Amino acid sequence: xxxxxxxxxxxxxxxxxxxxxxxxxxxxxxxxxxxxxxxxxxxxxxxxxxxxxxxxxxxxxxxxxxxxxxxxxxxxxxxxxxxxxxxxxxxxxxxxxxxxxxxxxxxxxxxxxxxxxxxxxxxxxxxxxxxxxxxxxxxxxxxxxxxxxxxxxxxxxxxxxxxxxxxxxxxxxxxxxxxxxxxxxxxxxxxxxxxxxxxxxxxxxxxxxxxxxxxxxxxxxxxxxxxxxxxxxxxxxxxxxxxxxxxxxxxxxxxxxxxxxxxxxxxxxxxxxxxxxxxxxxxxxxxxxxxxxxxxxxxxxxxxxxxxxxxxxxxxxxxxxxxxxxxxxxxxxxxxxxxxxxxxxxxxxxxxxxxxxxxxxxxxxxxxxxxxxxxxxxxxxxxxxxxxxxxxxxxxxxxxxxxxxxxxxxxxxxxxxxxxxxxxxxxxxxxxxxxxxxxxxxxxxxxxxxxxxxxxxxxxxxxxxxxxx
Amino acid sequence: xxxxxxxxxxxxxxxxxxxxxxxxxxxxxxxxxxxxxxxxxxxxxxxxxxxxxxxxxxxxxxxxxxxxxxxxxxxxxxxxxxxxxxxxxxxxxxxxxxxxxxxxxxxxxxxxxxxxxxxxxxxxxxxxxxxxxxxxxxxxxxxxxxxxxxxxxxxxxxxxxxxxxxxxxxxxxxxxxxxxxxxxxxxxxxxxxxxxxxxxxxxxxxxxxxxxxxxxxxxxxxxxxxxxxxxxxxxxxxxxxxxxxxxxxxxxxxxxxxxxxxxxxxxxxxxxxxx
Numbered sequence: 001x002x003x004x005x006x007x008x009x010x011x012x013x014x015x016x017x018x019x020x021x022x023x024x025x026x027x028x029x030x031x032x033x034x035x036x037x038x039x040x041x042x043x044x045x046x047x048x049x050x051x052x053x054x055x056x057x058x059x060x061x062x063x064x065x066x067x068x069x070x071x072x073x074x075x076x077x078x079x080x081x082x083x084x085x086x087x088x089x090x091x092x093x094x095x096x097x098x099x100x101x102x103x104x105x106x107x108x109x110x111x112x113x114x115x116x117x118x119x120x121x122x123x124x125x126x127x128x129x130x131x132x133x134x135x136x137x138x139x140x141x142x143x144x145x146x147x148x149x150x151x152x153x154x155x156x157x158x159x160x161x162x163x164x165x166x167x168x169x170x171x172x173x174x175x176x177x178x179x180x181x182x183x184x185x186x187x188x189x190x191x192x193x194x195x196x197x198x199x200x201x202x203x204x205x206x207x208x209x210x211x212x213x214x215x216x217x218x219x220x221x222x223x224x225x226x227x228x229x230x231x232x233x234x235x236x237x238x239x240x241x242x243x244x245x246x247x248x249x250x251x252x253x254x255x256x257x258x259x260x261x262x263x264x265x266x267x268x269x270x271x272x273x274x275x276x277x278x279x280x281x282x283x284x285x286x287x288x289x290x291x292x293x294x295x296x297x298x299x300x301x302x303x304x305x306x307x308x309x310x311x312x313x314x315x316x317x318x319x320x321x322x323x324x325x326x327x328x329x330x331x332x333x334x335x336x337x338x339x340x341x342x343x344x345x346x347x348x349x350x351x352x353x354x355x356x357x358x359x360x361x362x363x364x365x366x367x368x369x370x371x372x373x374x375x376x377x378x379x380x381x382x383x384x385x386x387x388x389x390x391x392x393x394x395x396x397x398x399x400x401x402x403x404x405x406x407x408x409x410x411x412x413x414x415x416x417x418x419x420x421x422x423x424x425x426x427x428x429x430x431x432x433x434x435x436x437x438x439x440x441x442x443x444x445x446x447x448x449x450x451x452x453x454x455x456x457x458x459x460x461x462x463x464x465x466x467x468x469x
Numbered sequence: 470x471x472x473x474x475x476x477x478x479x480x481x482x483x484x485x486x487x488x489x490x491x492x493x494x495x496x497x498x499x500x501x502x503x504x505x506x507x508x509x510x511x512x513x514x515x516x517x518x519x520x521x522x523x524x525x526x527x528x529x530x531x532x533x534x535x536x537x538x539x540x541x542x543x544x545x546x547x548x549x550x551x552x553x554x555x556x557x558x559x560x561x562x563x564x565x566x567x568x569x570x571x572x573x574x575x576x577x578x579x580x581x582x583x584x585x586x587x588x589x590x591x592x593x594x595x596x597x598x599x600x601x602x603x604x605x606x607x608x609x610x611x612x613x614x615x616x617x618x619x620x621x622x623x624x625x626x627x628x629x630x631x632x633x634x635x636x637x638x639x640x641x642x643x644x645x646x647x648x649x650x651x652x653x654x655x656x657x658x659x660x661x662x663x664x665x666x667x668x669x670x671x672x673x674x675x676x677x678x679x680x681x682x683x684x685x686x687x688x689x690x691x692x693x694x695x696x697x698x699x700x701x702x703x704x705x706x707x708x709x710x711x712x713x714x715x716x717x718x719x720x721x722x723x724x725x726x727x728x729x730x731x732x733x734x735x736x737x738x739x740x741x742x743x744x
Contacts, residue, residue, distance in 0.1 A: 168714055180709070181719060183617065339527060370604050
């Protein structure tokens, strides 16, 4: 890319666009292991400034990409070479909280965990709770339709967003909500990975904090027994608020790191949480205890205090940090399979890792069949990345063969874009492309993500020379 | 090799052929909304009916969109389960008109419970959105677009939905007192909270002791039956006000999905979506 060209462009934006090497380096990355070379990065603080940035990019034929905290794992926030990164982390105000209606208007840069902290005095919280919730933004949650352990009973981000103020790729602003459009443009926008425009304000639904919570930690002698117990709990008509599984290697790693009291002798550990009114929690816990016993539970503990409960969740949510004690690098996968296929697919995942001589650990949202196999490696070892990618593709393949889907909560981004044809027909993809075209006819908002090349006719315009894709 | 199987048999293939060769199609279910009534010579087409698969343990059911909801409910009740849609019309009709019924106030409304749709497009081809799992962010969310699309984006022939276990107890209460809503705010997440003609209705569900305890917190409420859904039958004006960029996207979507204005012209005209 022509450096002079980029400097001239950025001067036109009166210093609003930063082009120093350090900032461009940071803006070129996200939570994936991919990288792009943006033209510049700007940090708007108002909707009008986002509009200015989009209009400027548009006038120059430069693609743009919205960015939050950059914690996404599928490369959705990796900028196209030569694009403008519109970083929304300075739009981080909670504009209003309506405790009576149990809603809040927030800017996209508000951190997920901060929102729940700010609303806790009203006894309310925002339900989606991805493991990255201490650092990921609500805007990013909207872009990826993020999940988290407690989405089992509460639903993913889309179920908790009432309205969106959006700057469209045309530079116009509008609001998407349930009342003022015929088609559910709000629903279509959520999970569009920044390809339909930029959300500049978000009305979220807040839910009451539960009066009673029981968090149970259950050990099993095999992953198979644990997986069967998961299916049995749901089949019994109990929808816990969270139903997570950890296998023995990750449990050991986490326990050494957090000391949450997980059973070190278990081959699989379930974290089962049930919340709500008093008797439903008491009765639900009793039923869960009976079911897991039938499936050979080897240990059963209930957190007695809020501190114990917090420690269990800290253990679960910092699992990825614990991996650093074992291998310097890891690759976290995300597929979904029907619950009844959990045991079978987990066994296939183990075989795949063995075949490729990789260590694998599993810590995942078992209740909704959302697998997160973690392949661990040292990328300094020659040829290891080939094995990691082969194993990853194979995990995707066995998940789809089991009737599953490509992603449960991380999204497609660049990582799984070329797997889309494994799940969808050309016609399915064509209609996804049609939707994209209605929002962004010129394909300038985060181009070349999600849809594999050749599935539509846009996303080819206005791409500067030297594009990496 | 791994693509979702699209093989729904002869009835769907016949519809595909008819749609491919027709210029003007009116999609009907039981016409319970009154919106889609046929006033001209359009060909009237209805999705096939019947349950395709029901797996109570997976909390999921797949049906042909022309299946009547009451028929589905018979199956579900036998397994102590239910779906979120009120008990009238067809599944496809409820999905196409985003009919939540009284459970609108609860987050588990219809859009969040539809997992997959199979649709016949204007050219007679089939496209599928979503998947048969409860959590899915694989590609753009066409399912959300189809729920409430009023037949303007194609004929929905198949729907996969979440089912949910029946609660142990389900009790409606009501109050016409002006402060009834303040009373309701003392409760922990009633399944439904709705105001109909000045009367606040609450649906309390769950463990019997919890429901009784919640009712004891309320002053001035009386037990009642489910309120009538009669108000839902009112004529729906689809030409409500929208911002111009919203209109423009709606027109763009219709043009992309149905470039020759084949489906539901009357509804498209009402919304100014004829292109």
